[in-house]
Amino acid sequence: MSGRFLLDTNIIIALFGNDASVKNRLADAEEVFISSTVLGELYFGAHKSKHIKKNLSRIEDFASSSAVLPCDTDTARYYGLIKKRLLEKGQPIPENDIWVAAVACQHGLIVVSRDGHFNEVENLKFEMW
Numbered sequence: 001m002s003g004r005f006l007l008d009t010n011i012i013i014a015l016f017g018n019d020a021s022v023k024n025r026l027a028d029a030e031e032v033f034i035s036s037t038v039l040g041e042l043y044f045g046a047h048k049s050k051h052i053k054k055n056l057s058r059i060e061d062f063a064s065s066s067a068v069l070p071c072d073t074d075t076a077r078y079y080g081l082i083k084k085r086l087l088e089k090g091q092p093i094p095e096n097d098i099w100v101a102a103v104a105c106q107h108g109l110i111v112v113s114r115d116g117h118f119n120e121v122e123n124l125k126f127e128m129w
Contacts, residue, residue, distance in 0.1 A: 002030040006069070006104045008097070008113035009041040011129060016058060025112075025129055033067045033109060037099040069103050078102035082121055091120040 005026075007015075012034065014022045026032060039059070046055035071079075079102040086092055093101075094117075101121045104111045110125040111118050118126040 002028055004031045004033070004107075004109050005029050005112045005127075006033050006035060006100065006107070006109040007038065008100060008111060008115060008118075009038045009045075010114045011112050012038065012042060012062070013045075014114070014129075016062075022129055031067070033069050033107070034063075035100050035103040036068055036070045037096050037103070039063055039068060041096060069107060071099060071103065074106050075099070075102045078105045082124075085122055086120060089120065091117075093117040093120055 011022055015026070042059045042062075043056070046052055046059055049055050079098055082101050082105070083098050086098070093115075097113075097115065097118065098121075100111060100113075101118060101124050103109070105121075105124060108125075110127055112127050112129050114128060116128060118124060
């Protein structure tokens with residue numbers, strides 16, 4: 001199973017926890033990316049943890065060896081459309097996940113998460129790991 005994947009925060013946390021199923025699936029991936037939004041969520045988690053320095057170091061190491069995709073004007077266009085469609089359907093999802101979905105749509109990536117609410121985003125390629 002290969003593909004171009006955008007990892008959600010919970011997948012990276014599982015990876016940090018040495019989740020074998022995530023590691024095995026990533027081993028077959030063609031390309032793997034993270035969004036700057038997910039990176040921000042990881043930093044937030046580290047700052048509120050009991051092991052701040054250790055967790056910040058882990059994130060720094062991970063980020064330096066990963067392809068991090070920023071949010072830009074095109075991302076914002078996707079965000080606006082996705083949020084409007086979710087509102088019309090009455091199916092809101094967390095704000096940061098809308099940004100993650102926008103980055104994935106912008107770059108033609110498959111979102112990998114353990115949050116099923118990504119299924120609510122039209123035209124989003126999504127896999128639950």
